[in-house]
Amino acid sequence: MTRKKTLSDYSPEELQAELTRRWADDHFRKGMTMSQMELTVWEACGMESPAALRHLMALLSRVPLEKPTGKPCPRCAKRTPVKARDRERTLRTMAGPVTLKRNYHYCEHCQAGFYPVDRLLDVPEEGELTAEMEKRVLDFGINDVYGEGAARWQLHYREPISDNLLRRVVARVGLQCEESDQGRLQAELKPRPEEPADVLVIEVDGSMLPIRGLEPWKEAKVGLTYRHDVSARKPIPSTARYVAVVGGMSEFAPVFEEALDIEGLDDAGAVVWVGDGAPCNWTLADQLAPDALQILDWHHAVEHAVDCGKVLLGEESPWLSLWQRRAEALLAEGAPEAFLAELMACVPLAEKRRGRDKKDALAALDDLVRYYRTNAQRMKYRLYRDAGFPIGSGAIESAHRHVLQTRMKRAGQHWALLNARRMARLRAAYRTAGALNVYGAIRRARRDTERDGQLRRERRRNFRYARYGQRDLNNAQKMRSN
Numbered sequence: 389m390t391r392k393k394t395l396s397d398y399s400p401e402e403l404q405a406e407l408t409r410r411w412a413d414d415h416f417r418k419g420m421t422m423s424q425m426e427l428t429v430w431e432a433c434g435m436e437s438p439a440a441l442r443h444l445m446a447l448l449s450r451v452p453l454e455k456p457t458g459k460p461c462p463r464c465a466k467r468t469p470v471k472a473r474d475r476e477r478t479l480r481t482m483a484g485p486v487t488l489k490r491n492y493h494y495c496e497h498c499q500a501g502f503y504p505v506d507r508l509l510d511v512p513e514e515g516e517l518t519a520e521m522e523k524r525v526l527d528f529g530i531n532d533v534y535g536e537g538a539a540r541w542q543l544h545y546r547e548p549i550s551d552n553l554l555r556r557v558v559a560r561v562g563l564q565c566e567e568s569d570q571g572r573l574q575a576e577l578k579p580r581p582e583e584p585a586d587v588l589v590i591e592v593d594g595s596m597l598p599i600r601g602l603e604p605w606k607e608a609k610v611g612l613t614y615r616h617d618v619s620a621r622k623p624i625p626s627t628a629r630y631v632a633v634v635g636g637m638s639e640f641a642p643v644f645e646e647a648l649d650i651e652g653l654d655d656a657g658a659v660v661w662v663g664d665g666a667p668c669n670w671t672l673a674d675q676l677a678p679d680a681l682q683i684l685d686w687h688h689a690v691e692h693a694v695d696c697g698k699v700l701l702g703e704e705s706p707w708l709s710l711w712q713r714r715a716e717a718l719l720a721e722g723a724p725e726a727f728l729a730e731l732m733a734c735v736p737l738a739e740k741r742r743g744r745d746k747k748d749a750l751a752a753l754d755d756l757v758r759y760y761r762t763n764a765q766r767m768k769y770r771l772y773r774d775a776g777f778p779i780g781s782g783a784i785e786s787a788h789r790h791v792l793q794t795r796m797k798r799a800g801q802h803w804a805l806l807n808a809r810r811m812a813r814l815r816a817a818y819r820t821a822g823a824l825n826v827y828g829a830i831r832r833a834r835r836d837t838e839r840d841g842q843l844r845r846e847r848r849r850n851f852r853y854a855r856y857g858q859r860d861l862n863n864a865q866k867m868r869s870n
Contacts, residue, residue, distance in 0.1 A: 408439070412446035420447065421510035423520045426482045440483035451508070454491055459504045461495040463839055468493040471501070479511060480547070481518045512831075515560060517553075523827040526561050529554040530814050531795065561830055562810025565817055568833040569842045570646040576829035577821040578629055584655035587616040587777065589623070590648070590677060591662050591784035592669055595792065597634060597812075600802045608792055608812055609633050609640035612784050613651050616660070618776030623783065630791055632816035634809045637668055645676055653677060662781045664688045665763055684766040685781040689719055692759055693727075699752035700734065722770035724760045731757055791819050 415428050425447045433439050458467040472492040478485055490505035503513075511518050517525060524545075528537035534551035541549050565573065591612045596605040615627040631647050633640040653659060659680040663669035665688055673682055693715035694708070701707050718727040731753060738749035760767070772779050795815055796803065803811070818826045 404442075408442055408446045411443060412450055416447050416450040420451075421508075422479075422481070422518050423510060426518065426520045429483055441481075441486075444481060444483045445486065448486065448488075451505075454505055456491060459493055461493075461498055461500075462502055462507060463498045463500060464495065466495060466497055468495045468502075475503075477503075477506075478516070479518050480516055480521055482520050482545075484547070512560075515557065517557070519827075519831070522557055522561070525549060525554060525557045526814075526827055527823055529558040530811065530818055533798065533801075558814065559807065559810060561827070562807075562814050564834040565813045565830050566810060567837065568830065569837040570643050571649065571843050572836050573817070573830065573833040574629070574647050574650040574820075576833045577817055577826065578650070580650050581615075581627075581652060584652050584657065585615045586657045587618055587660060588651060588653065588656040588658070589614050589616045589660045589662065589778055589783075590673075590680065591781050591787075592644070592672060593664060593781065593784045593788065595788045597792065597796055597808055598802045599808060600804055604802075606634055606805065606808065607636075608796075608808075609635070609637065609644075610784060610787050610791060610816070611640070611644040611647065612787050613647060614783065616776075616778060621776050621778075623778075628783075628820070630787060630816040630819045632791055632812040634805070634812045637672065641672060641676065644672075648676060658777075660777050662778060662784075663766075664781060665692075665759065670766075681777070682766045683772055683777065683779055684763045686719070686769060686779040687781070689760075689763075689767060690716055692756055693719075696731075696752045696756040699748055700738065719767065720769055722768040722772075724764050724767045728757060728760055731760075787819075791815050 411432070415432070417424075420428075425444055428447065429440050429443045433443060456470050456473055458469045460466065461468045470491045471494040474489045475492050476487055476489055478487045488505060488509075490503040492501055492503055494501040506513060512522055515522065525541075528541055531537070532540065534554040537554050538549055538551040592609065594607045594609050597608050598604065599606040609632070611631040613629045615624040616622075617624050629647055629651060631640070631644045633643055653676075659677050660683060661673040661677055661680040662683045662685055663673065664685050670682060673680055690712065694712050697705075697708050697711035697715075701711060714730075715727060718724070718730070734753060735750070738746060738753060740746075741749055769779050792812060792815055796808065796811055814826075817830060820826075821829050
């Protein structure tokens, strides 16, 4: 009679292998992705444990072997035969390196290749990292300079990474962000709200970033939308959406239009566009949101008055504070005409001056009067306050700091233009979706774009920006008449 084996008959290695096998049998689920496997292992034993890689390999061994038969192309769904068998790919996982053997298929119709196992496990098509690793590396790369990010990584994880790896991941995911259909991307970053906004606030502004090459500075346009609570007179939390593009208005405007479409611009109860008075800002408002209430930023309106007062009275004049208080009082009443009348009364006094002083005083008055007359319909501040609308563009000023400048305008930094474009897009996506969701949103948008192509929307037919950034000077009324 054969004696049954006891625990003493097994070596420690055999016992360990048996325990790992049983653990994998209990935790493996059909259709598990690599990310799900890594997170399952992490919850079970932690990634710093020597057993983590062994457990992950046990889960991977449960994945059915790939058969050398034709598979449907992910783009056109046509059955595609195997072109090369058992190609190896080594991936860095949260538990350590693993090597996969996969069959390579090539679709003649789409002229593109694919690996079904990669898609089954949902690992990135390029690079040496799994999605879970790449997501974490991206978070370090878009929030800190690459050298410091690589150093900080070692504080949290045992396996080190290089600053060059951070740079490659940011470039790769940034390219995916650029190439994705922007409507799909915005919907993935922050889903379309179920209910239309009572008040949708829009703000746009530009700032300069340091660039390498012949052009040392390049403008980055930042756009912001958020929902406003008129009763509380403050933004509704977690409703902000950001768009950032390094380049001219012709590059920024189509991307921002997609964000406005996802936010339900056409269905909002009221749309408020707050701007700093730059003509291109109002032209963009006329074209993208012709029915929006345009409001000149309060602080810019007062600042222009103070700048004029410094020229007329002198920067050290004790009367300058009185000039500012008088300007604020008249503007707060929503009466720019009254302030204009008082400004015009200053013209005879300015004409009594001589030489350069006279020329500067008249020029300052002329500039301020022109500025207020141009924006008079956007300066009814008393009416706006009574309605509970915002009158300041502090939100977009803050956005420049926490979206772009905190990462892209540090001491000594100078960006290659291509890298700056991608980082700006990533930073806006990061601030819109949050750290946990941004990577997955970009991957989903890129995959949907690759499968279905770019979306075409009816609103684009009325878009009026020329290819090379020349502004269309048609005003909102002409647009409506068309």
